[in-house]
Amino acid sequence: MTTKLALVTGGNGFVGCHVVRALIARGDRVRVLARENADLSALVGLPVEIVRGDLRYFDSVDRAVNGCDEVYHVAADYRLWLTDPAPMYETNVGGTQHVIRAAANAGVSRIVHTSTVGALGIPHGGVGREDTPSSLAEMTGHYKRSKYMAEQAALEAARTGAPVVIVNPSTPIGALDLKPTPTGRIIVDFLNRRMPAYVETGLNIVDVEDVARGHLLAAERGRIGEKYILGGDNLTLREFLERLAMISGLPAPKMRIPYAVALGYALGAEAFARTVTRRAPRASLTEVRMARKRMFFDSSKARAELGYSPGPIEAALAAAIEFFRSKGTARSAA
DSSP, X not given: OOOOXXXXXXXXXXXXXXXXXXXXXXXOEEEEEEOTTOOOGGGTTOOXXXXXXXXXXXXXXXXXXXXXXXXXXXXXXXXXXXXXXXHHHIIIIIHHHHHHHHHHHHTOSEXXXXXXXXXXXXXXXXOBOTTSOOOGGGOOHHHHHHHHHHHHHHXXXXXXXXXXXXXXXXXXXXXXXXXXXXXXXXXXXXXXTOOSEEOOOEEEEXXXXXXXXXXXXXXXXXXXXOEEEEOOEEEEHHHHHHHHHHHHOOOOOXXXXXXXXXXXXXXXXXXXXXXXXXXXXXXXXXXXXXXXXXXXXXXXXXXXXXXXXXXXXXXXXXXXXXXXXXXXXXXXXX
16 A cells, blocks of 8 residues: 655644654654744654745745645644734735645645634634634634634635645643643643632643544545534633642642733733833733633534544643653642
8 A cells, every 4th residue: 555645734833743643653654844943853753754944935835745645734823922913924824825725736635724713603601613603803813813814715725626624623732832832831830830820711622632633534534625623621721720730739729810900911911022021921912812702612523524532631631741841841740
């Protein structure tokens, strides 16, 4: 049997490196598109081909796609605070258009576009699904707006014949969260005793390895032009912190911060960041505004159509804690 060649854009990132591992475990050859000077430490020791390029430039994307059988477009500019949003739209929207056009021209059998549950609608007080109505006007912040626009571009490409399947991961956790992601930062702050209080919100938490396997299932069994939520457990932030406490042996914060207080803190933190540090603040307005809505989602469509079967998140939490402590990002256990 001929081994397939799969391209993973952003294969050096948190979700991408786990997609790479899942493909290798399946026996596929893997090519990774990564920017010049990108950190490749998540891929150390893996038998992958690295192609340097930039999603913003079609020619470099076209070269990376050449000869591939499948494309997993995982790369994205994921920042919740930024001084200039233009590069984010060029990467997330323009880059998606480049990947799909190059892959369709090359005749690949499947293009899996990694979107986010942030691009989906959530009914008031309810649980979001793939068909819950949403609009660009409802998207909070440039990241969500750009990912919503990218998802719309992927849907349009599917309608015109491109073999695109869309996955919407929720909030992945686990090892190899190098940057870390905003959720990884919550875990790091918890482990470093830098979280004396919390804002009440809700998240859908999932093991990043389950998300990676969901990508492969989407390529194999997903219907062209369809969206699939790759989620796990719906938890309030308090419940999430209590699970962290149980696994880490550290106490969970008891004090809940009122939304207005958190918003005021974020306003001040952003002003200080823009005028003094020029680095992302501890809390951004986008993060606080996103916290007003519980991000609860239903993965039953992916379970039914793809055979997606996420496990309990405790193993992923333990893997994240061990990773952050081993890298020195978080304090070791007392």
